[in-house]
Amino acid sequence: MSWNYFALFAIIALLLWGSGAFAAWRNKRPVVVYSFTLLGLAVFFSFIVAMWISLERPPMRTMGETRLWYSFFLPLAGIITYSRWKYKWILSFSFILSLVFICINIFKPEIHNKTLMPALQSPWFTPHVIVYMFAYAMLGAATVMAIYLLWFKKKEVDAHEMDLCDNLTYVGLAFMTLGLLSGAVWAKSAWGHYWAWDPKETWAAATWFSYLAYIHFRLGCPSKYRKALVGLLISFLLLQMCWYGINYLPSAQGVSVHTYNLN
Missing domain, CATH: 1.20.1440 (de novo design (two linked rop proteins))
Structure with missing residues (x-):
């Protein structure tokens, strides 16, 4: 095709x-x-x-x-x-x-083209990317809901609507965790170590902790809806840096093995 x-x-x-x-x-x-x-x-x-x-x-x-x-x-x-x-x-x-x-x-x-570098020929390549893309989609849906509640909903936010953001985030973070774990196993087999603080890995960790912070904030301060929603938006911005923003970081040029081929 x-x-x-x-x-x-x-x-x-x-x-x-x-x-x-x-x-x-x-x-x-x-x-x-x-x-x-x-x-x-x-x-x-x-x-x-x-x-x-x-x-x-x-x-x-x-x-x-x-x-x-x-x-x-x-x-x-x-x-x-x-x-x-x-x-x-x-x-x-x-x-x-x-x-x-x-x-x-x-x-x-x-x-x-059909070119695929040796490291990407691992059996972990496909499940790693698929679970991450699904996680991004679920977290994107949570972000859409957060934007709606913050700027478009005319009435006060209620607990039922926040549950939707929470549940989408739970699913997204669960799949993101699977992505991190599969990536670590893949890295061990390809490069001999589970984690190397590569720019991509650093932003992935920051994104994961950010969504985890959102969940803990919701559990600890369940009535502070707006602050939680703002935190959810910040987490999604970190996710964008993790996904494609690192391609434009000087620190990743010629160093990171995770930057996508933009050509």
Whole structure:
């Protein structure tokens, strides 16, 4: 499968996700929402699988390829959230965020080849990236909820709405922890040590501790909603640095083994 077909698959998936989000917003039957959203996920995932087969490696090496997975996991996180808590607007936000990442990939295409450095040929490569991308999607959904509660909700925040942020963060942090642990095992087999304070690892640790601090703050100060939500937004900013911000840090240039190939 050539990357030239990405726009076609992406547009079809976006139309389906948009239809699912519209159906949810208009309070249509859940089966309609699920049908559109899941069909869109199937279309998009079929492209990922086809790229995987074509490249003869997991499409996870470049920044554009990680955006591919993030674009897929956002609607997945959205439909999970909708299924559990019935927030009808969550699919609209996940659709918009996926649209942004897909547009970046369409208008800023990257070179995708079969080259994969020896360290990335580890069996830990695929599960490590997948659990991290799913964690990022869940934490992104928590951030969307935090933004809604801080700036768009007209009434006071209630405990039920904070539970949604908490539960999304719990799931996201759990998968992030799995990502850290699998990365450590991978590093041990590839480079002989579990942790090296590489710039990526440093930001990953800062991000993990930040979300852990949010959870402890919520448990210790359950009534201080706004401070907790601000902390959640700060954590997401740290996550952005951990994901792609390190590519632009001078300290990571030519040193970090974790910087994505931007070409």
